Amino acid sequence: KKIILSGIQPTGVFTLGNYLGAVKNWQKMQEEYNCYYFIADLHSLTVHIDPTKRKQQTLQAFALLLACGIDPEKSLVFIQSHVRSHAEMGWLMSCCSQFGELSRMTQFKDKSSKHPENINAGLFTYPALMAGDILLYQADYVPVGADQTQHLEFTRDIATRFNHNYGEIFKLPEGYFPKAGARVMSLQEPTSKMSKSDTNPKATISILDEENVILKKFKSAVTDSEAVVCFREDKPGVSNLMTIYSAITGKTMAEIEAEFAGKGYGDFKAVVGQAVADELKPIREKYAELMKDRKHLEALMKQGAERADYIARKTLTKAKKKVGLLPEV
Numbered sequence: 001k002k003i004i005l006s007g008i009q010p011t012g013v014f015t016l017g018n019y020l021g022a023v024k025n026w027q028k029m030q031e032e033y034n035c036y037y038f039i040a041d042l043h044s045l046t047v048h049i050d051p052t053k054r055k056q057q058t059l060q061a062f063a064l065l066l067a068c069g070i071d072p073e074k075s076l077v078f079i080q081s082h083v084r085s086h087a088e089m090g091w092l093m094s095c096c097s098q099f100g101e102l103s104r105m106t107q108f109k110d111k112s113s114k115h116p117e118n119i120n121a122g123l124f125t126y127p128a129l130m131a132g133d134i135l136l137y138q139a140d141y142v143p144v145g146a147d148q149t150q151h152l153e154f155t156r157d158i159a160t161r162f163n164h165n166y167g168e169i170f171k172l173p174e175g176y177f178p179k180a181g182a183r184v185m186s187l188q189e190p191t192s193k194m195s196k197s198d199t200n201p202k203a204t205i206s207i208l209d210e211e212n213v214i215l216k217k218f219k220s221a222v223t224d225s226e227a228v229v230c231f232r233e234d235k236p237g238v239s240n241l242m243t244i245y246s247a248i249t250g251k252t253m254a255e256i257e258a259e260f261a262g263k264g265y266g267d268f269k270a271v272v273g274q275a276v277a278d279e280l281k282p283i284r285e286k287y288a289e290l291m292k293d294r295k296h297l298e299a300l301m302k303q304g305a306e307r308a309d310y311i312a313r314k315t316l317t318k319a320k321k322k323v324g325l326l327p328e329v
């Protein structure tokens with residue numbers, strides 16, 4: 001089986017965007033691939049989060065992955081910092097990365113302009129840590145959003161360079177673009193993506209939102225004054241709601257346009273909101289159940305970390321030997 005690797009940062013409760021754009025597909029891939037999914041807590045250190053909150057969010061993110069159907073018997077699920085090889089490999093990768101190429105990363109430019117008060121070195125070398133995450137497991141495919149393609153390209157560049165300089169050890173990963181992958185936009189500003197860390201709660205649907213909250217947020221979602229349900233670039237609000245509805249129901253845009261022909265936005269928003277609420281209800285219930293048994297969650301974390309460590313350590317040991325670090329005695 002081919003290997004799939006992906007991670008998600010514990011920067012807040014997953015949004016409908018994280019779910020429809022990533023985690024829902026991760027769950028489907030488990031049948032066909034060998035999947036490794038991790039909570040990227042080391043990556044989350046590049047943004048300021050209160051330490052107590054970070055801990056809670058990490059535990060919560062782990063439980064959310066399971067609640068979304070990631071099955072620890074089928075996939076490897078773990079916390080990044082529990083597998084020490086990530087930090088070590090990240091350093092090896094940092095030392096193969098050039099200042100110039102890291103400076104060209106658009107995500108670094110975006111994130112540093114958003115948070116000028118905290119442009120830390122970790123934010124700058126983030127792609128090197130990510131390259132390490134991927135290469136440690138010799139991943140074949142990495143499901144990435146459009147915002148991550150540059151980082152994946154960078155990972156391939158580093159792997160090629162390393163293999164060339166020190167000998168072939170890394171497999172070159174490819175991007176994986178699932179057919180059903182949806183890019184979900186903010187409900188209030190439909191030209192920017194829905195983000196966990198958005199400070200306006202009306203703009204995002206958290207996957208733990210209750211039904212009445214979900215319906216209310218959809219009711220106040222920004223649309224336009226045309227009152228026609230149609231997928232068009234100049235109608236980002238309506239198009240976003242259609243994308244969401246399509247990702248959940250599997251209906252095409254044409255089918256959705258036909259379904260709501262002659263109906264107003266009020267009806268449309270209510271139907272989309274209900275579909276989302278129905279989709280998220282079992283996840284919310286499963287999550288509540290999982291969070292009741294912390295010991296069980298910790299046992300699963302430990303099992304995931306041990307299995308991941310075994311695989312990661314093999315690659316790391318080879319890489320350390322190749323660059324000439326004196327083997328441990």
Ligand code: AQP
Pocket residue numbers: 007008009010011015017018019020021022040143144145146148182183184185193194195196197198
């Ligand atoms: N709006 C989105 N639509 C579709 N997919 C999305 N993803 C994120 N937002 C959307 C996908 O979710 C996965 C995990 O993302 P991440 O936690 O590693 O970081 P992110 O992309 O920065 O996610 P957020 O929610 O926007 O977090 P913050 O607010 O902390 O920056 C990725 O596969 C991503 O493509």
